[in-house]
Amino acid sequence: MNTEFSSLDLPSFVAGYLAMIRTYDPASNAHMLAILEVLMAKAISYTSASVRGFYSYLARQVELRRLDWDRITEIRDMAATFFKLRIYARPIPRI
Numbered sequence: 158m159n160t161e162f163s164s165l166d167l168p169s170f171v172a173g174y175l176a177m178i179r180t181y182d183p184a185s186n187a188h189m190l191a192i193l194e195v196l197m198a199k200a201i202s203y204t205s206a207s208v209r210g211f212y213s214y215l216a217r218q219v220e221l222r223r224l225d226w227d228r229i230t231e232i233r234d235m236a237a238t239f240f241k242l243r244i245y246a247r248p249i250p251r252i
Contacts, residue, residue, distance in 0.1 A: 162213075167205040170212075171197070188227045195229075195236050203240055211239050 165173065171193070178189040192215070200208045215232060218224035224231065 163206070163209065165205075165209065167200055167208070170205065170209060174212075185226065188229060191229045192226065192232055195233055199236060199240055207240070211236060214239065 174189075174193055178186050181189060196208050196212060199211065215224065215235070219226060
């Protein structure tokens with residue numbers, strides 16, 4: 158994983174992601190926004206590092222031609238599996 162990418166905070170990641178997909182065709186843009194929705198839903202409960210890690214995993218699967226960005230249902234299922242491990246969860250604040 159690129160050092161700059163791995164050091165991004167969540168707002169910077171989202172800004173870069175949105176800048177990246179801005180030039181995509183409407184259908185691809187819709188798929189990428191659906192993926193961003195999955196990522197942001199996970200960011201509520203999990204660390205930004207784990208969200209970036211999952212995105213990197215997805216990108217690698219696409220690069221290896223094992224996955225296409227338009228397979229949203231499969232990506233949601235992959236997210237559920239990826240984030241099952243408690244090590245990715247945010248610490249629960251003590252009150």
